[in-house]
Amino acid sequence: MRKPPAYQIARKALTVWRVYGMIQTIVLLLIGLVMAVLTKMFDWSPWLHIIWFGLPILSAIFSVYLFPKLRWERWRYEVREQEIEVQHGLFVVKRTLIPMVRVQHVDISQGPILKRYDLANISISTAATIHEIPALITDEADELRQRISLLARVAEEDV
Incomplete structure (x- = not known):
């Protein structure tokens, strides 16, 4: 098998992709807040609060920390x-x-x-x-x- 390509993209890409991940997480958090208010207003199951606030937490872990690092390491x-x-x-x-x-x-x-x-x-x-x-x-x-x-x-x- 051929050697992998020689050049890697700029390390600053990590920061940029993390900023994109933070923006995505903030949007999910805002949607979660709206859904939490609706859950309270319409007396839906309290378990839904876990979903509304769990998604932004998972998004932060994956799209701010894990995925940018993996993407940067593999881009050549x-x-x-x-x-x-x-x-x-x-x-x-x-x-x-x-x-x-x-x-x-x-x-x-x-x-x-x-x-x-x-x-x-x-x-x-x-x-x-x-x-x-x-x-x-x-x-x-x-x-x-x-x-x-x-x-x-x-x-x-x-x-």
Whole structure:
């Protein structure tokens, strides 16, 4: 079996994914509070309170602590002359090879949280799908976008 891709995404991705997890947990907590009030108003089973407050607690444990760490440890990528290899997954690790001749265009995206941490996502479009390399340092993402674009052009000329 081939070696895993050489490069890992920025360590700041952990912080960004944890912020996303906290936002998700806060939303679940607010929904839980509304449901707890409804449970009290309509005299539903008191066991429902465990569900309304248990879900945000589980969300905090998994989406703030456990899942970002697992995602970050497994995310790898490597850009070669003929292909781009991407490895990702939480429990099932998926490795994808993207031939350079299939690359149509490369985009960089950056939302407000990524921008705060000076990170950007790269989207690599082929005819069939869009592949993403998340949470790269913005300067590195820019250089990588240029490199992929250049290699894709060269691969297209060789065909």
